[in-house]
Amino acid sequence: MPHRLNAFLASTDELRQLSSKAKQVNVLQQHYKLLAPPSLLQASRILQLRQQVVVIAADNGAVASKLRQMTDELISLFQARGCEVTGIQIKVQVSAPPPVGSSKPRILSNAARDTLTELQENLADSPLKTALKRLAKRV
Numbered sequence: 394m395p396h397r398l399n400a401f402l403a404s405t406d407e408l409r410q411l412s413s414k415a416k417q418v419n420v421l422q423q424h425y426k427l428l429a430p431p432s433l434l435q436a437s438r439i440l441q442l443r444q445q446v447v448v449i450a451a452d453n454g455a456v457a458s459k460l461r462q463m464t465d466e467l468i469s470l471f472q473a474r475g476c477e478v479t480g481i482q483i484k485v486q487v488s489a490p491p492p493v494g495s496s497k498p499r500i501l502s503n504a505a506r507d508t509l510t511e512l513q514e515n516l517a518d519s520p521l522k523t524a525l526k527r528l529a530k531r532v
Contacts, residue, residue, distance in 0.1 A: 433460060448482045
């Protein structure tokens, strides 16, 4: 099977170029795994190499910011490993939406309910009084 796949990837010039680029990105990703701090590695990955510029995807703005601070260091580390890298570009690319927490309704204590009831009784009719009355009725 691998032989047929390799033969297919070598069948046209476009597929040879695509296969070559994929191999380059894979090699850079292996180097990146050894160079990047573990906390950043979990939230970033190599996207592509374009004209000796490595494009790194970050899962969020905080990771992207830290990687931008480290670009000179990362370039030096890639070059020390024999990679022809002259620049690094960071892109924010969210890989998965943040987990949605289950929202459980909060229950007011009796003291809190009494305080809200007392407060709303002392207010004139207003949207605030209506909101406090609804809040005090929560179980």
